[in-house]
Amino acid sequence: MAVRDVAEAYRTVPLHPSQWPAAVVRVSDDLFVVDTCAAFGAAPSGGVFGSVADAGCDIFRAEGMGPLSKWVDDHVFFRVLRSELDSANTTRQGWHNHIREKGVHHHGSRRWFGGHVLLDNEPFDMFEDCSFSLQDLSHSSPRSPEDSRYCYNMDDINRVSTTLGIPWQSSKDIQFSSSAPYFGFIWDLSDCTVALSPEKASKYKEAIETWESRRRHTLLEIQQLYGKLLHASLVIPSGRSRLVGLELAIALAHSRPFASRFPPRSVAGELVWWHQRLSQPRISRSIRIPSSVIDIQAYSDASTGFGIGICVGERWRAWHLLPKWRTRDGAKDIGWAEAVGFYLLVSHVSSCLPPATHFRVFCDNEGVVGGWRNGRSRNTATNTVFRLTLDLLENRGFDGCAHCSYVPTARNPADGPSRGVYPASSLILPPIPIPDCLQAFIAD
Template identity: 60%
Template structure:
């Protein structure tokens, strides 16, 4: 490599790529040697270098009393102003910065300046700060944080509600900044930004000036100036991605860079120093939302509000700044003084503030209310049903008192008791405060007057605290509203995946399949989308095991391109077909009790399978060679087949939608069913059969499995060939085509054809738990997971 050439730049197919570093051996191996060219490349500057010959006026800071202005520009008002360039001004503007000439002047501390409206035919400049100017700007920020929240209002509200002990750190953080776990930096490390910043330079520039105008980025300065004021610093590569709203983009700081330290980048990543469990907060999870909606009285409504630029409203403590520097261009650095997207602690730090806001709302009688990051769903009940629902909340409060407060990694939840469906009771609050009828204390009229509160009550508290709602995203109160990426229907008590979201996920699958090999990030993105969809489509959980194997294969070599396991192909076929269905909806009802018909299943390795329902029985014999035909199978597979037969039998005895308890003595099957999938390929294939069957007959999420010891399992004896009276036989069950080569009804004769190999290819494998293909198994192998392939084909 030539002296002075950045080793992190490569030339690939005629395009200069930034932030692909040859120090990463895996990336280097992914590119042919002929496409790695050692040549210099000058990164575009965002800001022009300061030149004494140019009549610039000084700029103490992005919020100082003296504006940053062109010598030829007219005076500007407060905040971010804009002027048209003078016709006589012929100085060259940075080609990388598209926008209006403007000044960034300090507004009153605590008030945000507006970002300029940018156009594509003019240029913008900001003068780099000198050492004393940067030092002065940072000292001012230490004295006065920049946040829309009103710390005095929070202090009063928390004190009045008796919550100052639980949330006192919020007030301290709003006044002085939050410590987020960033390390003290011993040497400067400043990697280049992602290529996406150059590819979306116009959008990046708009974001940059928005951050400057709102006083959240302070600068720009050279590396020399930054080090002279702050000492050594660490920046993390920036990237820019589109938001769901067309035309809007989000900047992400890759605080996880480098993936591992190297000679070029010896400092570990900022995120490697952070334990997210030290920054816990509550979340309105899918399960908790189902539990709440299931219990809401008839006629209840839901609204949703979104906090504007949520993370960016949270100030950083000055001790964190040296690890929060951002690089805007060649030798152009700024100090980020607010929480950023990409830090492992950002969600928890913002979440603590949002938790405190929700707690204050509840103390004022507003609710139920919860949140997922910046989305806040508000629920309200009819005044006439308020007492009834408060009784439900009081019952939940007792359950919370018994179960206590829990923390799972970085999530806080309350409860702990086991509900009838076998899952844990979990709530996002402790239900201490009763809901109040606020209708007489506000100006709510019309339909709002029928309910316990309205948005005017929320607005009063929000004004007191300074909560910056993004009102363009408000979803008004109704029986139906979006939340967590789903559409919730309180009247029908259902949750749906919208047709738009389903189409988006189908497109993601199609794009993913255009490439034969994928790095870890590709697998993560597709897996995350389909895992999200499986909350509404529970049968999809078993169709993700192949992608889970791909995640495991790629974990230690995240940049290496790998073939996915062979089972991923049929799984994605299933997903495409399912996402094309017009109505992707499921019930959210959490049952208060389960129907117990005393249904049991069991299997015996040497004999067969049996089910017992209320003393009546049915049995099947395992055919010779079942263990090795179409892939090696263990007893867990036979137990899963028995469970499938039991599912088919019990659903014929009750109406659709009935929640039923089943019993089995195989812990792997019971535990796997609770997770809707098994890592054992053969067992997972049976789960796929069962889940698809339940969807087809209207029992989505209605089968709940419980473990029972073998000695207490009445299906144990008939599974070993010890049959009860034939007078107690259950009706026969149609055996799916995929299972015919393996089992036969115990009352059917065992013919010579059944004793043979059956009309199916026998394939020996090294074990049912082995990888079902992918990079490690070799491309083109005729799969070890023949049974799962058969299930998918059926």
């Protein structure tokens, strides 16, 4: 992969003369100048440059280069070994056929291609429709033995960009390599990992320390810290559940954005966790798409009037909800009970499989299914159980390996045990450890 940055990107887009009256700048008492290019910071400029950059990417693809993408003016180019070209094009043709069948998707201002759901419940989401085949351009100009192994090189990119008038900021070029920084992360294609750079981790730790030096904060200060940690959570998925305090702080501060406010009490504990995670010597995660997800028919369910049940195949186990579970140590609802059932099920399944095995479990509560997919719940009690589950999986070597799917209650075999309707006692599962923090609420 290689990374290139367009020099003064917005300045490459001239304004139509009809737009000049809105771009007059007064520089002295009697001197006015016209800014004839798209202005950095102007609301329409991002979309204007985006249209130009999207067209540029398509022209590169039509010339046989790629895969490639861009984020504003930062372009990332991937290249394929010549020996793998036929295989890559066969794969791309299959993707193109699928995309052509499913069409283009829009989510807000974002356009993407895909349609079906992958094994890990994530959407098949692509930034191009794969309509252009990759080509072997290795004979188009002299090149090094290493470059000759691949379908194209920087000279091929320059040949097209020079014709189009795209000026690269050469000092920021990242030459083709198996590892490169992009979007604030270090991408390693040989190890299939993405990492937060030490510089970013240090910067985010300093932001936490600056926050902790003051007791009150404005909306802008909350948003700035939240944005940094949200970015880091792309590499530290378990951190998503440790941002709900800042999200609440943002909601509370919107009515008076310039007033300094005390943040919710939960923020302090969340930031202690974040500071510890950002202090680790290496912060990374796998970007491999699982080739298989084990389905051992594992289900969980909860009933407010009785308790929690799980089923794995024909086997089962159940727990009573203890009196006052709804009100002890904070308000709780059925979503919390369903999340506890999910935790107990994940605890059992992960104890039966080798570490790093991707597995699927089923639940009939959409709040739990959707919340787990998002990495957090807005419900404080449910979110606490999600944190417990995330920590359990990480400690056992299953980080990112538990995938939750929805099942209707009528098809959920755990519905009976959750209501006290038990299968044969000979099929009961072995005891599952109940964490100390849950022992006041459920009993085996």
